[in-house]
Amino acid sequence: MSPATIIKELPDYEYPPQTSEKLEWADLEALDISKLSQPGGIEELSSQVLNFIDKNGFFYVTGHGFSGEDIKRQYAIAQEFFDLSLEEKTKYLANTAAGDFRGYKAQATGENAGKDNDERYNIPKFTPEHERPHPQLILDHYEEIKSFSLHIHNNILLPLLRIFAHALEIDEEYFVERHRYDAKGLEYLRYMKYHPSPKELWAIGHTDYNTLTFLFHQPIAGLQVQTPTGWKYVRSSPDSIIVNVADALEFLSGGYLKSTVHRVVRPPEDQNQKPRLSLIYFARPEADVRLVPVRSPLLERLGLQKEVEEGLGGVTAEEWARARIAKDHRFRAGLVKTRETEIIAGVKQKYYD
Ligand SMILES: O=C(O)CCC(=O)C(=O)O
Numbered sequence: 414m415s416p417a418t419i420i421k422e423l424p425d426y427e428y429p430p431q432t433s434e435k436l437e438w439a440d441l442e443a444l445d446i447s448k449l450s451q452p453g454g455i456e457e458l459s460s461q462v463l464n465f466i467d468k469n470g471f472f473y474v475t476g477h478g479f480s481g482e483d484i485k486r487q488y489a490i491a492q493e494f495f496d497l498s499l500e501e502k503t504k505y506l507a508n509t510a511a512g513d514f515r516g517y518k519a520q521a522t523g524e525n526a527g528k529d530n531d532e533r534y535n536i537p538k539f540t541p542e543h544e545r546p547h548p549q550l551i552l553d554h555y556e557e558i559k560s561f562s563l564h565i566h567n568n569i570l571l572p573l574l575r576i577f578a579h580a581l582e583i584d585e586e587y588f589v590e591r592h593r594y595d596a597k598g599l600e601y602l603r604y605m606k607y608h609p610s611p612k613e614l615w616a617i618g619h620t621d622y623n624t625l626t627f628l629f630h631q632p633i634a635g636l637q638v639q640t641p642t643g644w645k646y647v648r649s650s651p652d653s654i655i656v657n658v659a660d661a662l663e664f665l666s667g668g669y670l671k672s673t674v675h676r677v678v679r680p681p682e683d684q685n686q687k688p689r690l691s692l693i694y695f696a697r698p699e700a701d702v703r704l705v706p707v708r709s710p711l712l713e714r715l716g717l718q719k720e721v722e723e724g725l726g727g728v729t730a731e732e733w734a735r736a737r738i739a740k741d742h743r744f745r746a747g748l749v750k751t752r753e754t755e756i757i758a759g760v761k762q763k764y765y766d
Pocket residue numbers: 605616621628635636675676677691693
């Protein structure tokens with residue numbers, strides 16, 4: 414190997430210890446998707462889904478095929494990425510003003526410093542549409558990041574979409590056909606780093622704007638989900654991925670699957686002096702998918718069937734996501750004083766402290 418092709422060894426990532434504080438944890442179901450390969454597996458998983466998904470869009474996935482080492486490798490890359498100089502990271506800035514979240518978002522500074530305490534790097538799906546410059550560190554690990562991302566899309570997202578379709582008694586490929594990896598559309602893997610801050614609220618209560626969000630193990634507590642009995646912490650364990658239903662899937666399922674409000678608070682005393690890394694994958698429908706409710710025998714029977722004309726009839730997944738990102742940008746950049754609630758086509762987004 415010539416010296417130019419030697420890739421620097423990445424320092425290992427070590428998870429910080431769990432908190433010893435007693436926290437109020439949300440009680441969430443775990444879907445073991447390895448059961449899909451067994452006879453009756455999809456029936457069992459879809460009836461499990463029907464027990465909670467019209468009330469709460471947060472759950473765990475186990476049997477997902479990742480090893481603990483696979484996940485720690487991604488954290489090791491993330492850790493190294495955030496250690497790059499601000500000058501280097503800033504070369505890859507995301508154009509959030511235009512609703513485009515690919516690339517780097519710095520921690521807010523100056524007048525806006527109070528607005529957030531996190532940096533992010535969003536790596537879009539590996540299709541020609543999204544070819545773009547990346548720091549050498551990312552290029553050095555490109556194949557690894559790509560196979561990690563593809564595993565989420567093909568072996569976790571698509572099986573879950575089949576389970577949801579089965580539960581709604583529609584063609585099992587209905588959602589899958591709207592999430593073709595090679596089609597135009599943006600989904601991304603995110604490396605995220607929250608810097609210690611005395612602020613109580615690190616991410617205001619919100620829903621996500623995509624299909625499903627996958628949050629990988631992170632022992633530093635802080636993520637909370639809104640429940641009928643108040644905010645509850647979401648427990649993270651090494652063998653499961655936390656998943657939440659987001660806006661696009663709520664719209665596509667005629668409001669039956671719930672895009673669930675969540676937030677990030679300052680971690681407990683024994684954990685809040687260290688930065689908190691997050692590893693997240695945001696799956697989205699193809700860009701041109703119109704966010705119209707599916708016709709479902711289950712929803713018909715329950716009297717919950719929505720008509721196409723209602724709500725976001727003409728709006729696509731791409732338009733919805735761009736509008737939400739651009740509005741968020743306007744608030745973070747100080748262009749508007751309060752968060753704008755109407756996103757597009759008269760449909761409102763709610764924020765909760
Ligand atoms: O960092 C986390 O645990 C959650 C972040 C989050 O909700 C988001 O980025 O949408």
